Every structure is written in C-alpha cells, then in structure tokens.
Amino acid sequence: MRKTVKLVIATSTVALLLGSMALVPKVASADEATLVTQGKKIAENRKEGNCFACHSYKGAYLPGNVGPPLVNIKTRFPDEAKLRAQIWDATKANPNTMMPPFGRHEILSNKEIDAVTAWVYTL
C-alpha cells in the first residue's frame, strides 16, 4: 500500500513537470475541448470528483458551501500547475483542509486529475 502511494507520488511529480512543460505553448485544440468535457463529467460524478458537494460554480446543481465558490480561476491560479497541485493534494497548502487529497489518496487517477484541472481552469 505504502509502496504504491510512493510510486504514485513519484510518477505524478513527473507528470506534473511534464504537464506544465507541455502547457507552455498553450493552444486550444479539439483535444483540449474533449478534456474539459471529460473533466466536467468526472468532477460532477458523485463517486469521482463530487466537487459541488463543497463548491458552487456557474451552473452547479444544489452545491454545498464547505469550500469557496470556484470563480475567476485563471486570476486565482495564473499557474495551472498550482491549480493541479491543489486538486492533487489540498493538504499541502492546508493540513486540516476539508478538501480530499484526490491524487495522494488515489480518489482520481492522474489522467482524471488532468481532465478535472482543465475543466476547473475554464471557470
């Protein structure tokens, strides 16, 4: 168990680096649009992201209010990698946070987190 977690941490750091490098020349593409659609789906699935259990955002259905509304994300997170890091493990920034560590606890896979991040970045 611990081993897998470590492995996940290691691979995700790599993915994080690769991810942010790949993002440098950012062009909106059809792939990007699919990623955003996928991300929204994962985020709104109760058994996956379930983000609106705690966050409201434009168009959220009966959201909770444990977390702040997801708005102006690009202004809040000029660096998309920082946004991804918040979703991957919110306890890094705040050890007692309510936000589940989606990556660290393997609630979502790295690919799923990429998709969710892409979607959140549009909010």
Add this chain to the structure above:
Amino acid sequence: MKKLFITLGAISIMGIVPLLVTATPQSDLQAFRTFYFKKFPGIKFQDYANGIYALDKNRRIELQASEEFPPYDDAVAIGKKLFNKYGLKSCFKRGGIGIKQNYPYFDKKTGKVRTLEKDIMTCLKEKGINTKKEKLKYKKGKFAAISAYMAYTSRGNKINVVIPNDPRALADYEAGKRFFYAKRGQLNFSCANCHVDNVDKMIRGNLLGPALGQTSHWPAWRKKWAKKAAKKHGGNSGPLDGLGTLQRRYGGCNKQVRAKPLKAQSTAYNNLEYFHTYMSNGIKLNGPAVRQ
C-alpha cells in the same frame, strides 16, 4: 475510481488536536462548547440536544410534525417487553430505570470503558440468553429496542459522564479524543472537520450539525434506516426498522469518508463514545429521537 477503504491505521494526525500540554477533560470541555456558544449565540445550551434541528428552523418544524406520532413508540414498547422478559433489571442499578445519563463509564475492575449496550449484552449473556438465536445484535433491531426503552426511562436526566482521576481512564479519554480529531479514510476527514470546523455548512444537501449534544438521543429513529429496512422487506415497514444505536451512526460516518467502519462496541468506538458523550455533559437526554 478506485474505492479503497483506507485502514484506520493509515490516518494522519497533523497538529489538529488542540494539543495543549495542560489540557484536562475539564478544559477540553470548556473549549469545546465555548466554540459553539460563540458561533451560535442564539442557541440555548439544552437546544444542542436537537442537532441540526437547533440550527435550522424549517427542518425543526418538520421534526416537530413527525414527533406528533412518534415512529419509535412501538419500538420502545417492544423494548420494555424484552427488558422484562429477559429479567434485565437485576443487572443494573435502580433496576435499570433512568440510568442512561451515567453511560459510558470507566470500570475500575476491568480497566475499560463500558457503554450501556455493552452492559446490556453482558447481562443477557449472564442470564444465559442465546443471543444468536434470539437475534440480539448490537446496533439495531430487538437489541436496540431494549436500549431505546432504557433511554426512554432516562429522558430529561442530564448527561453525567465521569472521567475519574485514574491514568487508565484518562488514557481511554485521550484515545477517544484523538479518534475524534484524526483525519481518516480515503476522503481524509475527521469527525471534527464536519461537526466542528464546518458546522452549519452544507456538504451537498446535508447540513452539518454540531458535535455538542450529538450523544443525547440514542438509539435514534432514522428515516434513512427505516427506508433501507423497508426496502429489504419488500416495501413493508416494521416497528423496529428505523432504530439504530450511536455506534451504528459512527459506522455510517466512517463509511462516508470511505474509512473502514469498526465493529460496534470495539475499544476504539467505546473510547470515542466516552470522549464524545463527556463533551455533552449537562445536556438532557431526549432519546429516542427522530432523525433524517
């Protein structure tokens, strides 16, 4: 998504327990309730017995309506019959009537925390009752009905949990306190995250109630449990369907965070109940109560 239950061993306790070196149960209790009193100046101390219904007026009106024909009435009557049938009164002080406020207590002889449910079970065994055959199991059904009857006879009595100045009792109390503040499960929430830090907030459609007063009304009659049981019986509801003990609820709150629930009456849950109930000392018992 992988739905993995993270074992309770894998919890992290990251500086969230108010780790005052000088903390005593008394000082913990003061700090615990001062937090709520400051946050909700309009809520009276005794109202904390009503959980989320103390916070939300609309829900309270709904609750009061369901109390006009209490769904647990038959369960209390059945519990009384069983209590008499098994001759349980000889095992308890005052014949078992009006004593729930003193539970859980620390038993000097065994060095363990004893809950009311534990004492009921021990008594049944002492009487030679075949609990398996009689389908008397912790958490629900006929067993919970006995506990509900005993709770009913204790209504209005103020919770009075004693932590004696015995290092073993203090250690059990501390273990319960750590459990309450430790993050656990795949979702990584502590009891305190939901019932202290984010009290009065909404997690999806659920209003998060205060931990203060949470132990006053057990076993409770939950609509959710009643529905679940009725579904199992092909839509027919029975008189004991909605009933469940406090530790049944603990299991539910552990599952919500995708942590493996512990066995009812395990040492860890009993210590949690010890800490959790002590925090509500002075609140009047009002069980069984209806909950959503």
